[in-house]
Amino acid sequence: MQQFNQELMNFLTAARTPYHAVAEMVRRFESAGFVGLHERDAWSLEPGGRYFISRNGSSIIAWSMPKCRGLEDSGLRMVGAHTDSPCLKVKPAPELYRHGFLQLGVEVYGGALLNPWFDRDLSIAGRINFRCTDGALDQALLDFDRPMAVIPSLAIHLDREVNNGRAINAQTFLPVVLGQAEEALDFRALLKQQLRVQGVDAVEQVLDFDLSLYDTQAPSLLGLASEFVMSARLDNLLSCFIGLDALLAGDTGEGALLVCNDHEEVGSMSAIGAQGPMLTHVLERLLPQPEARQRMLARSMLISADNAHGVHPNFSDRHDSNHGPLLNAGPVIKVNANQRYATSSETSAIFRDLAAREEVPVQVFVVRSDMACGSTVGPITSAEIGVRTLDIGVPQFAMHSVREMAGVQDSWSLSRVLRRFYGQETLGG
Structure with a gap:
């Protein structure tokens, strides 16, 4: 066992x-x-x-x-x-640039419990479809394999009733924060760069993708006798x-x-x-x-x-x-x-x-x-x-x-x- x-x-x-x-x-x-x-x-x-x-x-x-x-x-x-x-999927045109923060718009897939997605170390993985430099179409799996995104909670001081129940608006509450910059993000360029990191070099243009956010915390056994698996x-x-x-x-x-x-x-x-x-x-x-x-x-x-x-x-x-x-x-x-x-x-x-x-x-x-x-x-x-x-x-x-x-x-x-x-x-x- x-x-x-x-x-x-x-x-x-x-x-x-x-x-x-x-x-x-x-x-x-x-x-x-x-x-x-x-x-x-x-x-x-x-x-x-x-x-x-x-x-x-x-x-x-x-x-x-x-x-x-x-x-x-x-x-x-x-x-x-x-x-x-159930998970959060990256939208087809996800780039958001607000107050200097680079963000991605996401769509809820399935009947997800949304509260636990806040304040987690998230990454992105899925499939990329692209045109090669020789003109052929190809695809590859992609995984950033590191914490790179987060959905920060709003401080309780700015929402005093949050512990009495708050509905989560999937459109406005869930866009993830990727980082800060002085200009907007070109997400497809980021994907092309990551493919190159993974050894996929002959990418001329990223045509489309199916990407999901995931929690980077590894599976673990817990309990006094390690009787449970968490993942x-x-x-x-x-x-x-x-x-x-x-x-x-x-x-x-x-x-x-x-x-x-x-x-x-x-x-x-x-x-x-x-x-x-x-x-x-x-x-x-x-x-x-x-x-x-x-x-x-x-x-x-x-x-x-x-x-x-x-x-x-x-x-x-x-x-x-x-x-x-x-x-x-x-x-x-x-x-x-x-x-x-x-x-x-x-x-x-x-x-x-x-x-x-x-x-x-x-x-x-x-x-x-x-x-x-x-x-x-x-x-x-x-x-x-x-x-x-x-x-x-x-x-x-x-x-x-x-x-x-x-x-x-x-x-x-x-x-x-x-x-x-x-x-x-x-x-x-």
Whole structure:
């Protein structure tokens, strides 16, 4: 478990944006012998082969072909997660110059908790698209990798009622301070300079970018017994890493797949989101004949892994008293009668049986009946491809904050169950 959590923190450090998360997953898959495929090419898949594709550089699907039987007889053991997290994105024309301060305008991505973004050491990372000096178009990942921006709070002396509640105006409160100068900033020139620092020299013109702010504080273990992990983007890179770890460890000969989509935090409706066709396109290429594909899906199951709300000791009344998950007490089955989660009694029973075989405790979450329930990629993917689905998650605090908290036991426990799931010969039914 100690090694697992150290690798988790290494992954979180590298995965500062969805693009960086996928790049790190690609690196790990390639090191384990997975073969990268391109959607524009013809595929030749071998029994027992291990493959991956990425789309837009921010969504990825990796899978293992069964060794001794066809996919229609094996089925697929699938795990789904998402690569994106709520954050602040740099606007396309971000330059602001006010009172001698260089600032950038930002846009809120997803349902972010905004207060924790103030007074943090922030940096910028993402993808840059540019024209090369030879006229070709290219792209590269960029990371300033140092504290370079901040959103300063207003002093309490100038807002005496701030501790009694203050709404944050995303347009006027959130522009970040980069520094001071006597003239306005040319942001694209700054990006070109940083690309040169990173060894990308043949840039004639930066054409566009997709950049996010991130907190530079490194992931850490804390607590009297180091029982908690603190990091940015635990929702949902924690699940991406758990699925990655389980797939790399589980070369069992069965059909196994991991899908990590972008854009979950904004509804999943995109070419690379769970409500888009990416997974369907892969399944159609694995088994082009519709009847064979349906037989495969009837033998398959998807586990949607996305973090759950742990019982906060200061706000325990926000949970149903019989369904309040505790940190370090096991992964959480998420249930909702209105199908905001895709769990059924059948898929829940399968997971409980797998967990029991690993001696892993299981918890259950049901939202209070007088509160609205969130959702995941589970119901979306289940509806798109028609597969049995379970929603599971590691309990955490401070979901959608700039820095989140989970238990070190829970991630390791879920990885062990998913390893067994990937190797399970049959999935009931």
